[in-house]
Amino acid sequence: MNKLKSATKHLYLLGLLLLMVFLQYCKSKQTASTTFEAKTFENPVTYNKDISPIMEQKCTPCHYPERGKKKLLDTYRATKNNIDDIIHRVQLAATEEDFMPFKSKKEPLTVAEIQLMKDWVSQGMPE
Secondary structure, three states, rough: HHHHHHHHHHHHHHHHHHHHHHHHHHHHHHOOOOOOHHHHHOOOOOOHHHHHHHHHHHHHOOOOOOOOOOOEEEEEEHHHHHHHHOOOOOOOOOOOOOOOOHOOOOOOOOOHHHHHHHHHHHHOOOO
């Protein structure tokens, strides 16, 4: 009978220990999830608020209607579909043939503007 009480006691303690570990794991997952959400939505970057003004300022007249003779980048969909190429080209050296804005027609994008584009991509490219 003593062995049965001792075995029950050990099982009870083991169960309690497993429950504590499980609860700690759940708490750490919840904290990590909350932290990620806070980072993602703390300063959301949107196309209309942040990206469109950069595109309009730095990519006209070549990529906008009226006088645009190159691939048009004047809409959310066009920018979203071409964002990887845009980011690649604006980061090239100004001496590279594919560097944008082409032949210094406009000032190059600033580090902050390029980072906004990268942040927009990492946040899922909200409109």
